[in-house]
Amino acid sequence: MQYAANDLRHHWMPFTANRHFKNENPRLLVEGKGLVFRSHTGHEIVDAVSGLFCSPAGHARVEIADAVHAQLKDMSYCQPFQHGHPASFELSRKVARLLPGDIDYVFYTNSGSEAVETALKIALLYHRVRGQGQRLRFVGRERGYHGVNFGGFSVGGMVKNRDMFGLGIPGVVHMRHTWLENNRFTRGQPEIGAELADDLQRFCDIHGGDTIAACIVEPVAGSVGCYVPPKGYLERLREICDRYGILLILDEVICGFGRIGDNFAAQAFGVRPDIVTMAKALTNGAIPMGAVGVSEAIYSEITEAAPDTAIEFFHGYTYSAHPAACAAGLAAQTIYEKEGLFERAREISGYFLDRLFDLQRMAVVTDIRGIGMLGAFDLAPDGNPGVRGYRALQEMYDAGVLTKVTGDSILVAPAFVAAEADIDRMFDTIQGVIAKY
Ligand SMILES: Cc1ncc(COP(=O)(O)O)c(C=O)c1O
Secondary structure, X not given: OOOOOOOOOOOOOOOOOHHHHHHOOOOOEEEEEEOEEEEOOOOEEEEOOHHHHOOOOOEOOHHHHHHHHHHHHHOOOOOOOOOOOHHHHHHHXXXXXXXXXXXXXXXXXXXXXXXXXXXXXXXXXXXHHOOOOOOOEEEEEOOOOOOOOHHHHHHOOOHHHHHOOOOOOXXXXXXXXXXXXXXXXXXXXXXXXXXXXXXXXXXXHHHOHHHEEEEEEOOOEOOOOOEOOOOOHHHHHHHHXXXXXXXXXXXXXXXXXXXXXXXXXXXXXXXXXXXXXXOHHHHOOOOOOEEEEEEHHHHHHHHHHOOOOOOOOOOOXXXXXXXXHHHHHHHHHHHHHHOOHHHHHHXXXXXXXXXXXXXXXXXXXXXXXXXXXXXXXXXXXXXXXXHHHHHHHXXXXXXXXXXXXXXXXXXXXOOOOOOHHHHHHHHHHHHHHHOOO
16 A cells, blocks of 8 residues: 655654654654565565564464455444444453463453553452442552553553653552662573562551552563563562452553463463453554453452443443454464464574573673563663663664664564574664664
């Protein structure tokens, strides 16, 4: 498809330096197939971050395009309130089979941010129907990212995302983040740091455990720069939650669907959540879709609390379980299954991490973290924090590799269909750029 982009003025771009992008350095992608994008100037860029952690099966998969096309021709929209269509039930069955333990019920949203808002509201309602409406507090974590809506940025702990918008929702406290100087250059889970989970215990001591509705964390903090939980950390959070009746929400928007070495990070780390949020790879990134998985206990408490013909949860989106998104989701899940892509991710992860940790030789690289098919390395700041990161983002793009930059951390998360040669191409290009710093 060809679209004219001769006037960039009217689109206010998200999380973008708009003036610089439009005036100095527009980066427009006009084609993305498999692992390779092509830019408006015709140069090739290998995708080292699965779009934005979205596309483990690679871009422009024909099976997904065909399924969406067929669905849109049959029925392009259907009201999701008090009505349904078969594809959403089929997709839920498939997703429930992947989800950990008794997380068997799936509520659809259009993004990860909406999934987080939905999860927080489910937590409040669950306690309310059980007569514990006093549980109004949430516990998040420094450097966490849970999207950009009000609940999400409030429980999140990325300073820039918060300080532009004042207070956020009330009643939120943050545990310390899990980065420790002594854990620099750890591959996989660090040995030390489980005790950082005791911050949750301290909040229970100070505020009363029975005032806290939920604790929300990313199993591996993704967007901020891949902070892998120390051994025992998530287990300890689970124990404290159990002690006080607090729900544990694992935000698996990045980790879900094979990224960390199992279906979900919950299984990879052997930790039982009460609620799981997901998005991104649910549809291989092809159509926007998010979802919340909840346990049998939560679903039945809430649905059985209301009289027979009453709506149980006053919440939902016009586009919840949109037919096109369900079709994309089903096609994506079929690809993952047929091509054994989660297994493939486990196999190629060793090579990916070898190449990632090889960057340790470079003096400008001050830390590296990674697990499964997710990793990050930090560049020594050059002047103000983030200046070198922004420069690296542009220079890597110009050199032909797409990454995601947060401050001076560079994130990498290749698609699971990547071969060793593709991973070499990604890291050779990255190395070529940072060798000059
Ligand atoms: C852990 C986590 N939660 C929530 C979100 C927000 O998702 P979205 O951008 O689809 O709203 C993200 C996005 O990267 C994420 O990584």
